[in-house]
Amino acid sequence: MSATDLARPAAGPPAAAGPAAYRQFPTAWRFALRNQARNRLAGLLLVAFVPVWYLLMLVIAGHRPLSFRLYATGRVLTVDAGHLTLISAGLNSLTIIVGFAVFAAIRKTLAFDQRLVFAGYRHATLIAAKTLAIAMVAAVVALYTAAVLLAFWRPGPAEWAAILAGFAVMALTYGALGLLLGVLVRGDLEGFFLIIMGGLMDTFLQNPLGNPLANKPVLAWFPSFGPMQFAVGGSFGHAYLWGHLALGLAWAAAFAAGGLVIFRIRTRGLTRRREPRDR
Amino acid sequence: MTAAAGAVLAARDVHKAYGRRRVLTGASLTARPGQLVAVVGENGAGKSTLLKILAGTLAADRGEVRVSGRLGYCPQDPVLTENLTVDQHLRYFAAAYRLPSLKRAGELAGMLGFGQYRQQAAAALSGGTRQKLNLILALLHDPDLLLLDEPYQGFDWETYLRFWDVVDDLRARGKTIVIITHLVFEAARFDVLADLADGTITCRTPSGEAPGVSN
Structure with a gap:
């Protein structure tokens, strides 16, 4: 008789x-x-790290002109290197803060969620509620990060909206990555390392100031490519690259789907069928 | 399986190994309504593994477990969310069990002397108080079968006695309770002592007789 013959409510x-x-x-x-x-x-990272990171990156980059070819449009743009770096710094801080917050929250509650499912919580309900909470946290953090950027640079409303949209998709992507790593990796250290190093590499390589080869085709396969292209295209080139924003959302959806499937597997009980007792 | 007729819990020939280490090698256990069963054995005998398999949180390699009625499982280590208060835990599990109210939670909190902690976060609770919450979460839906893995760890003497009042109340209402315990002096409280050794279970009554229907 195999273990799958187990019958329990x-x-x-x-x-x-x-x-x-x-x-x-x-x-x-x-x-x-x-x-x-x-x-x-x-919360501390959000309040203290974001403005300090903007300031630091702005001081390092300076306000010199920088010419580069935007990969998505092929157009050569000449922009303020400091402003471009602010976008890159905002995206980078989002990867760390949102990724870390979601990873920590998911990891800490995994056993508890398993107990809730065992107690009768519907999987789909629990998953939907967590997904919505992550999306809301990501949106609020993105809004805050885009708002703090205004202390260092005042783009026009449409340009700022493009940056906000890029930030929001980036936050969703790394929130979803935090979810995936939260249910996947065994230790806290591995998760934090992957989020910090992954986020640094991902966003640093997209910035032509830090990486002169930032328009290489291989970078299109990085999660921050779509949000970066959309934010830069919208804020400097008056080009709203919706396809690239959707590409960022696709990364978010892929990470979330992977994370939620593993979450479902790891929190499921062994329930096969009920045997209600006569009462 | 004649012995299992009318049983709330019937586990038969349960096997479980962790790698090459065989923990359970054909453990069988039956419990009827209103019975209080102790699972006893040395450290590492596989008691917690057995209870997890009975509860359905761990897969057996082989064997059969049948449970009828509602099941409550209290794990050895409290599984809580540090940021949530006691009341929030109770509401979360009331939603899981789809309970119409927190009336039973209030009763249990009163019986275990727990009421004053309801607004505190789990992180701020002492070890014994965390264990009380852990226990209440397993009892909240008034289960027909209760599986408790060393439920009184960290309890003071007063709470320990209150715990047995709760158990007596459950038994009087026909609930079945299976407890992992190390406390030899309390053996007389149980209807059945299930000795787990070498991966199998031998059942006896506290007076040393073999119970007719428990194994």
Whole structure:
């Protein structure tokens, strides 16, 4: 007889008649959001690191003109190197903050989520609530990061909106990567290393100031390529490259799908079928 | 399987190995409504492995486990979320169990002397209080079968006695309770002692007799 012959009920179903006092989706969404918001280190990084990082990168880059060919359009743009670096720095800080916050929150609650599923929480509900919470956190952090950028550079409203959109997609991508790593890697250190080094390499290589070969085709395969192209194209070239923004979203969707599939596998019980007891 | 007729829990010929180390080599256990069963054995005998398999959180390599009715499982180490308060944990699990209210949580908190901690975050709780919350989360939906892995670790004497009051109340209402324990002096409390040694279970009553229907 194999282990798949195991027959057991889940911890549910309802213990008593009557409507449930707490609906599963809003409860899970609210607590997932609360758990994300209570990451003090991520909050500190957000408040202190973002402006300091902008300032530092701006001082290093200076305000000299920089000419480069935007890969997506083929046009040569001459821009303020400091402004371009601000976009790159914003994207970079998002990779670290959002990636770290989501990774830490997912990792810490994985066993608890497994217990919730065992107790009768619907997988799809828990997954949807966590996904929505991650998306909201990513959007708020992106908005904050784009707002702080205004202290160093005042682009026009349309140009700023392009930067915000690029930031939002970048935050979603690394939030999804944090989710994937949170359910995949065994230790905290591996996860933090992968997020920090991955984010640094990804965003640094997209900046023509730091990497003179920033228009090489291979860079199109990096997660920050789409958001960077969209933000730079929109803020400097008046070109709104929606396809590139969608490419960034595709990365986010791929990371999220991978993470959620593994989350489902790792939190599932061994429930096969119920044997309700006569009561 | 005649012995399992009417049983709440019937595990038969359960095998489990971690690599080359064979932990369970044909363990069988049956428990009926209202029975209190102790799983005893030396450290590393496989008691927690057995309970996880019975609970469905760990896959057996081979064997059969049948459970009827609602199941509650209290793991050895409290599985909590540090940022959430006690009340938030209770609401989260009330949603999981689809409970109409937190009435049962209030009753259990009262019985275990736990009420004053409901607004505290799990991270701020002492070891014993965390264990109380861990236990209440397993009891919240008033399960028919309760699997407890050393549930009173960290309890003070008063709480330990209150725990047995809770168990007595559950038994009186026909609930079945399987507990992993190391405390030899409390053997007389149980209906069945299931000795786990060399991967198999031998059942006896506290007086040393072989129980008719428990193995």
